[in-house]
């Protein structure tokens with residue numbers, strides 16, 4: 001069997017005395033979308049940051065296609081084909097759309113041929129139309145498209161997204177989820193952290209519920225309508 005794109009084995013992450021992630025094991029297969037949901041403070045962002053090398057686990061292992069990346073830097077992990085769309089977007093409001101996209105080229109792998117920004121422009125044509133505007137002039141939904149587009153210009157094999165629908169109007173939320181489907185169709189593996197639990201469960205191949213740093217439950221697409229099941233998992237801390 002092929003190695004999973006990303007595998008966490010018994011991962012522990014602490015901030016001083018706070019155990020943010022406890023004994024977490026999960027796998028994301030090549031081309032899959034895996035969801036990660038849970039209440040505030042559950043350790044979702046910490047999990048993504050640990051995979052990206054922003055924080056390092058105190059125990060356990062994180063593997064990318066079978067090779068440990070547990071002690072590697074974010075730059076080294078980006079070169080191996082991972083990209084993170086962080087919580088809160090973190091775009092540069094005074095820089096143009098195009099300048100923001102170019103910043104995505106600073107990390108990640110160097111590619112030859114073609115305009116690497118086309119990857120973002122194909123998925124989000126509005127970014128091409130607005131490429132000379134300051135990013136701060138875009139709507140919230142467009143800024144999120146920019147944040148995702150910036151991660152894609154490095155042509156990652158694995159995309160980590162931290163709450164991409166946060167603070168967006170309903171139509172913009174739908175367009176983010178539509179974009180994620182398009183990104184999957186390009187063969188990109190996705191690990192998605194979301195507050196919109198039902199949306200995540202409906203999209204992902206499977207969705208893990210994290211509570212208090214621990215994996216509580218794994219949901220399938222057929223659970224997408226089962227709010228009770230999700231709520232009771234959230235309450236089971």
Ligand SMILES: Nc1ncnc2c1ncn2[C@@H]1O[C@H](COP(=O)(O)OP(=O)(O)OP(=O)(O)O)[C@@H](O)[C@H]1O
Pocket residue numbers: 015018019020038039040041042043044045046047087
């Ligand atoms: N830099 C940090 N220093 C100290 N404690 C932190 C730090 N970052 C997170 N924590 C703590 O670790 C735990 C997990 O936080 P984390 O941000 O991973 O949760 P989350 O599931 O992403 O929450 P949210 O839904 O609010 O984004 C929380 O108790 C949080 O207070």
Ligand SMILES: [Mg+2]
Pocket residue numbers: 044045046087162
């Ligand atoms: Mg978070």
